[in-house]
Amino acid sequence: MRISTRRWAAVGTAALLAPLALAACSSSGGDSGGGDGDADTKTLTIWHYENDESAMGQAWAKAIEIFEEENPDVTVEVEKQTFEQIQKNAKIVLTGDDVPDVMEYNKGNATAGQLASQGLLTPLTDAAKEKGWDTALSGSIATTAQYDEDGLMGSGEWYGVPNYGEFVGVYLNKDMFAQYGIEVPTTFDDFEAALATFKENGVTPLAEAGAEYPLGQLWYELVLHYGDRALVDDYQLFANDVDWHGEAMTQATEKLDEWVKNGYIASDSAGLTAEDMGVSFIDGTYPIMVSGSWWFGRLQSEIQFDWAQTLFPENTLHPGSSGNLWVVPTNADSKSLAEEFIDITLRPEVQDVLGQAGGLPVAGDPSTITDPKTAELTQNFADILGDDGLAYYPDWPVAGFYDVIVSQLQSLVNQSKSPDEVLTGLEDAYVSGKQDLLGE
Known part of the structure; x- marks a missing residue:
């Protein structure tokens, strides 16, 4: 696994003025696109902005470890961004070819919804059904994962998958x-x-x-x-x-x-x-x-x-809400690998790492958490999810x-x-x- 910290340089005028030609490329049926979804089956590039010591950082490290064990022939490249970098530059960068296969991104109409409506994100509806994300992440936790053709959350295709709350x-x-x-x-x-x-x-x-x-x-x-x-x-x-x-x-x-x-x-x-x-x-x-x-x-x-x-x-x-989303850019080379990685982040062994470190897993087991206060917090969140209570x-x-x-x-x-x-x-x-x- 290669880990690097990437700083986006200023984007030139030509790139800023480039039309969003991908706006018409989004599949209306939830197809991952790109044939089998992988133009490059040897590399998985991940962008996220979590510190290594944070609950999410520890959980994603565990997910990468599992992915590498199950895909020994695939090189995992992790590029650390900052929240501000991705927030400000994603719309422009994702129109190009140098994009990640899977990326952490903010949820909501003005962020993930906007990119989805512009055709910059891959619909994940078929994967959500196939892998059971649509049942594991139902109700209010799934609202931020779905966006309609105008980019409004709550209905339409799945364009992202939350892992914590x-x-x-x-x-x-x-x-x-x-x-x-x-x-x-x-x-x-x-x-x-x-x-x-x-x-x-x-x-x-x-x-x-x-x-x-x-x-x-x-x-x-x-x-x-x-x-x-x-x-x-x-x-x-x-x-x-x-x-x-x-x-x-x-x-x-x-x-x-x-x-x-x-x-x-x-x-x-x-x-x-x-x-x-x-x-x-x-x-x-x-x-x-x-x-x-x-x-x-x-x-x-x-x-x-x-x-x-x-x-x-x-x-x-x-x-409250889900946390940030895993999204797959339309121009990603390894979409099937990206979906596999996302699925791993929802496994109990990854979700339990998240919970033990003080995060709020969306598919974890509060009974596995040993610290009393962390268990109290996690159980409170589990109770909210049980009541479909995120507003x-x-x-x-x-x-x-x-x-x-x-x-x-x-x-x-x-x-x-x-x-x-x-x-x-x-x-x-x-x-x-x-x-x-x-x-x-």
């Missing part, structure tokens, strides 16, 4: 809960009672950050608390128009406003970053942090107190919506806008962005 939950400082005689909440009422008790004792309960994603994810947890899967499908997949002033959106936004007024969220949090929030939870300033599984490794290594990670009380839907992220539906959510919710924390005004601001941006995306 992520979700938003609740991190608790159990020492602070014990200090004030508060039980770890298992219901939403208990959660609100805990917030009130902390505040009565002079402790602001929620670590928050209004200048970046965390506050939007807390708001979305509340939307999901009052909403249902139909609302998620309307909001994320455009199944129907969203009622922005309906019961779920209104209750969620009013509840967040109530928590701000009650002092459960610090008044200065509108200007704080996610890093500020995380550090304040790690140093014991706040007893509760609602945020993503991506914090787990850092909390595990830095926290000095007794802590736990739970799901948002009584929610059956949670912010993606609030900023996903339309371009630029992230900044709008941040701005509108900052206004709520600053009390410069009412919940109704915030919802109107969100609605205006969402509807406009949806019209642009769908060409309406």
Whole structure:
């Protein structure tokens, strides 16, 4: 196996202006294309951007080891990119011939969906059926793998395969809960009672950050608390128009406003970053942090107190999604080998490496994980998958919506806008962005 780190040079004007002639090359029937899928049966080139020490890096190394054992005549070449390199340059680079056979890529309408709609990715629908990916990765975990002819996720051909996941939950400082005689909440009422008790004792309960994603994810947890899967499908997949002033959106936004007024969220949090929030939870300033599984490794290594990670009380839907996708470029030389490698990454022995290292396997067994906190996190994710409970992220539906959510919710924390005004601001941006995306 050859491993290299590749830096993409600036792309010349001619390449930038080259037409995307491949847009018409995508097979509509899910065929891998290229005859048997392999113009080169002696080399498998893999691009990914995971550190060797990360859970994903360790799992992919195990998958490569298995692939090499089963294909001793094939040379595996691993080229390390960065997330930013692939994100910025994939559209241009994949129009050429010097492409990987399999590549890690970001999911969503504006990323994998865009490349798929332009004919730059190989449809994997036949492989998904043949190898059982469509049953192993069903429901909400498979949504980010499928894209229609316009590049909208959730239906159409399989263009990628996720191997791990992520979700938003609740991190608790159990020492602070014990200090004030508060039980770890298992219901939403208990959660609100805990917030009130902390505040009565002079402790602001929620670590928050209004200048970046965390506050939007807390708001979305509340939307999901009052909403249902139909609302998620309307909001994320455009199944129907969203009622922005309906019961779920209104209750969620009013509840967040109530928590701000009650002092459960610090008044200065509108200007704080996610890093500020995380550090304040790690140093014991706040007893509760609602945020993503991506914090787990850092909390595990830095926290000095007794802590736990739970799901948002009584929610059956949670912010989260699959992780990044394995995709096969249309111009890849070794498509069948790429599909074989992808299949290996879903095997139990690879998924278990992912889980043991603190990742979130999509096809693993939580009972094999020995570290109690890692097992707790993995079981929480398994419970979400068991309930088909991934609801993606609030900023996903339309371009630029992230900044709008941040701005509108900052206004709520600053009390410069009412919940109704915030919802109107969100609605205006969402509807406009949806019209642009769908060409309406």
